[in-house]
Amino acid sequence: IKTGPDGAIYIADFYEAKIQHLQHFGGEIDKSNGRVYRLKSADTRPVQPFDLAKLSTPDLIEYLKHPNKWYRQTVQRLLGDRVDRSIVPTLEQWLDEGDPQLALESLWGIHLSGGFNDRIVLKALHHTDANVRSWAVRLICDNRTVSPVVTKTLAELAATEPDVHVRVQLAASAKRLPAASSLPIVANLATHDEDNVDLHVPLLLWWAIEDKAESNREAVVELFRDSTFWNREIVKSTLIERVMRRYALAGTRTDLLTCAELLKLSPSPEATDLLIAGFETAFKGRSLAELPTELAQALSETGRSSPILDLRQGKPE
Numbered sequence: 001i002k003t004g005p006d007g008a009i010y011i012a013d014f015y016e017a018k019i020q021h022l023q024h025f026g027g028e029i030d031k032s033n034g035r036v037y038r039l040k041s042a043d044t045r046p047v048q049p050f051d052l053a054k055l056s057t058p059d060l061i062e063y064l065k066h067p068n069k070w071y072r073q074t075v076q077r078l079l080g081d082r083v084d085r086s087i088v089p090t091l092e093q094w095l096d097e098g099d100p101q102l103a104l105e106s107l108w109g110i111h112l113s114g115g116f117n118d119r120i121v122l123k124a125l126h127h128t129d130a131n132v133r134s135w136a137v138r139l140i141c142d143n144r145t146v147s148p149v150v151t152k153t154l155a156e157l158a159a160t161e162p163d164v165h166v167r168v169q170l171a172a173s174a175k176r177l178p179a180a181s182s183l184p185i186v187a188n189l190a191t192h193d194e195d196n197v198d199l200h201v202p203l204l205l206w207w208a209i210e211d212k213a214e215s216n217r218e219a220v221v222e223l224f225r226d227s228t229f230w231n232r233e234i235v236k237s238t239l240i241e242r243v244m245r246r247y248a249l250a251g252t253r254t255d256l257l258t259c260a261e262l263l264k265l266s267p268s269p270e271a272t273d274l275l276i277a278g279f280e281t282a283f284k285g286r287s288l289a290e291l292p293t294e295l296a297q298a299l300s301e302t303g304r305s306s307p308i309l310d311l312r313q314g315k316p317e
Contacts, residue, residue, distance in 0.1 A: 088115030
C-alpha cells in the first residue's frame with residue numbers, strides 16, 4: 001500500500017490460491033487474479049507528468065515541506081544521489097524551526113548531502129522532537145565511532161531521555177560503538193527502572209554488553225564494580241544472570257576466573273543467587289570436575305550454593 005504523487009492510495013493485491021514458493025521458478029503462478037487498486041477522493045484531478053530530478057537542488061528541497069510523503073521521499077532519494085553540500089545551511093535552519101516533520105526531513109537531507117557533523121548532531125540530540133533525537137542517535141552511531149563530545153552527550157541523554165523510543169534507539173546503537181562509548185550509555189539506560197517491563201530495552205542492553213564480553217572483558221566487569229548498578233531493576237531481571245551464564249558457557253580458564261570475580265563483586269545475597277542460577281544453567285550436563293580453585297573457593301564462600309551444585313562438585317558433606 002503506497003501513496004502516489006496524485007494523493008491517491010495504490011494497493012498492489014498479490015493473489016495466489018496456494019501460498020507457497022515451490023512452483024514459482026517454473027512460472028506456475030496465477031497471473032489472472034492479481035490487481036492494482038487506486039483509491040482516490042471524488043474530487044481528485046489528474047496530475048500532469050513531471051520530473052523532480054530536473055529541478056535545481058534549492059528548488060528541490062522546497063518539496064520537503066510537501067504534505068504528501070511521496071514527494072518528500074523522492075526528494076530524499078535525489079538528495080542522496082546529488083550529495084550537494086550547498087543546501088546544508090538552509091536545511092540546518094529548517095532543523096531549528098518548529099515543524100517536527102520538516103526538522104526530521106532536514107536532518108535526513110543534511111545526512112544525505114554530506115553535511116553531518118558534530119555541531120549538527122549535538123543540536124539534533126537536544127531537539128524538542130523525539131523522532132529527531134532518535135534519528136540523530138541512529139545516524140551518528142551507524143558510523144561505529146563517535147567523538148568524545150558526542151560520547152559524553154549520548155551518555156547524558158541516556159540518563160535523562162524521557163521518550164522510550166529514543167531510549168530504545170540508544171540501546172540498539174550502543175552495540176555498534178566501542179566499549180568506551182557504549183558502556184556508559186548502557187549504564188545510564190539501566191537507571192530507567194520503568195524500562196524493565198519494556199519489550200525491547202532490557203535485551204538490547206544485554207545485546208550491547210554481550211558484544212563486549214570478550215573483546216572488552218575488563219570494561220564489562222567494571223560496570224559491576226559499581227554496587228548501585230547491581231540494584232537496578234533491569235540489571236537484576238536481565239543482566240546479572242546472563243552475564244554469569246555467558247562467561248560460564250564460554251568455559252575457558254579466563255572466563256571462569258571472571259565468574260569468580262563477579263561472585264566476589266556481588267553486593268547482596270539476592271545478586272549472588274542470580275549469579276549462581278546463571279552458573280548452574282550454563283553447566284547443565286557439563287562436568288564441574290576441573291573448576292579453577294579460585295572459582296570453587298568463590299562459590300563456597302558465598303554460602304549460597306545449591307545442594308545440587310555442591311553434590312556435583314563432590315563435596316563430602
